[in-house]
Amino acid sequence: MxxxxxxxxxxxxxxxxxxxxxxxxxxxxxxxxxxxxxxxxxxIENAKADHGAQYFSVKTTEFQTLISELQSDNITAEWHLVQRENVRYIGAKGxxxxxxxxxxxxxxxxxxxxxxxxxxxxxxxxxxxxxxxxxxxxxxxxxxxxxxxxxxxxxxxxxxxxxxxxKYEPCIAVVAVLKEPTKIVSGGIILENQPVSWIADNFQKGITQIPTVTIHASSAYSAKRFDDDVNEVAKDMLSSVNQYINSENIVSSQTHRWRFSNATKxxxxxxxxxxxxxxxxxxxxxxxxxxxxxxxxxxxxxxxx
Ligand SMILES: Cc1cc2nc3c(=O)[nH]c(=O)nc-3n(C[C@H](O)[C@H](O)[C@H](O)COP(=O)(O)OP(=O)(O)OC[C@H]3O[C@@H](n4cnc5c(N)ncnc54)[C@H](O)[C@@H]3O)c2cc1C
CATH class of the missing domain: 3.50.50.60 (FAD/NAD(P)-binding domain)
Structure with missing residues (x-):
């Protein structure tokens, strides 16, 4: 068949x-x-960044079997995010x-x-x-x-x-190559009630030698600004997180619009x-x-x- x-x-x-x-x-x-x-x-410019899914949970034995297999080949790694109690997993090299x-x-x-x-x-x-x-x-x-x-x-x-x-929610993602890594503890930070809902430092995450961040807009902000000029949106997103990422530290950036990111319903x-x-x-x-x-x-x- x-x-x-x-x-x-x-x-x-x-x-x-x-x-x-x-x-x-x-x-x-x-x-x-x-x-x-x-x-x-x-x-981008020899730097690597996860720009869709960032990390994932393993709650079921079926998925655990696959992830354990991949972990023994060093494909996956455990990830401890300060703002999340349970262990999460990432691709060890992306x-x-x-x-x-x-x-x-x-x-x-x-x-x-x-x-x-x-x-x-x-x-x-x-x-x-x-x-x-x-x-x-x-x-x-x-x-x-x-x-x-x-x-x-x-x-x-x-x-x-x-x-x-x-139903799915949209997500605008910005990837920025930096001169120096950020000081974000554990490599990832979840933000509430702001244009940006997530910042990851891919260097601290261990997937790249060159400091690179991934920034995800919240679903409300992504829906509101989805069709706006991407450069303007990226500028606005980056300026909203300037306490974590100084604009002088940014070498270059790229923006991607995910029309369907997470399935919410x-x-x-x-x-x-x-x-x-x-x-x-x-x-x-x-x-x-x-x-x-x-x-x-x-x-x-x-x-x-
Ligand atoms: C920005 C973002 C952040 C996320 N963060 C997380 C997270 O932190 N943790 C988490 O667990 N999940 C996260 N997710 C969700 C997670 O990535 C998805 O739930 C999961 O990867 C979906 O897998 P899938 O196989 O169902 O769909 P997909 O990965 O979308 O696979 C569908 C495939 O179909 C292909 N395709 C589409 N149309 C056609 C066509 N006409 N012909 C041939 N091929 C086609 C596409 O190229 C794609 O490869 C995130 C997603 C996004 C976008």
């Missing part, structure tokens, strides 16, 4: 691992240049080393953006056509709805009500099957959310087949 998985983020890779172990013929397609989706690490390691044994094709689903095949922007018996889709739900609409596929009333419930089950079709949806919009929820979504879907 041929299974196509759209998306090589945590959910797609987690599903692919299980399905490969079960002996299915699996192909994972991703539109990105690399794998990982929102577990993204960016290189968040995207985790999906890269997971993908290394899987049949993943990158630069393959799926643009059409038709007659049990998916078509990509490059013109390739992949037939499937079952299709797993793991991108954020609004992008799945667009893909369905472009493919002139119909949702049932139940499909519409399930998918309509799932999710469907309670780990995955969802489109009514009367061999199409299954997974990702952080299902179950627990975040990195661990995306893993569990793919894991439970893989075990369902």
């Amino acid at each position: 041929k299974i196509i998985i759209i998306g090589a983020g945590m959910a797609g890779l987690s599903a692919a691992r299980i399905l490969m172990q079960k002996g299915y013929e699996v192909t994972v397609l991703d539109k990105g240049r690399g794998v990982g989706g929102r577990m993204s690490t960016r290189t 968040m995207n080393t985790i999906p890269k390691k997971m993908a290394s044994l899987l049949p993943v094709l990158v630069n393959e953006k799926v643009v059409l689903i038709e007659n049990n095949t998916v078509k990509t922007e490059s013109g390739n056509i992949y037939p499937f018996d079952k299709l797993v889709i793991t991108m954020p739900i609004p992008q799945i709805i667009d893909l369905f609409q472009n493919s002139k596929m119909l949702f049932s009333e139940n499909d519409k009500s399930v998918l309509g419930e799932i 999710r469907y309670e089950a780990h995955f969802y099957q489109i009514e009367n079709q061999a199409i299954y949806l997974a990702g952080d919009g299902f179950g627990m959310g975040n990195v661990e929820g995306a893993f569990l979504s793919g894991y439970h879907l893989g075990n369902r087949f």
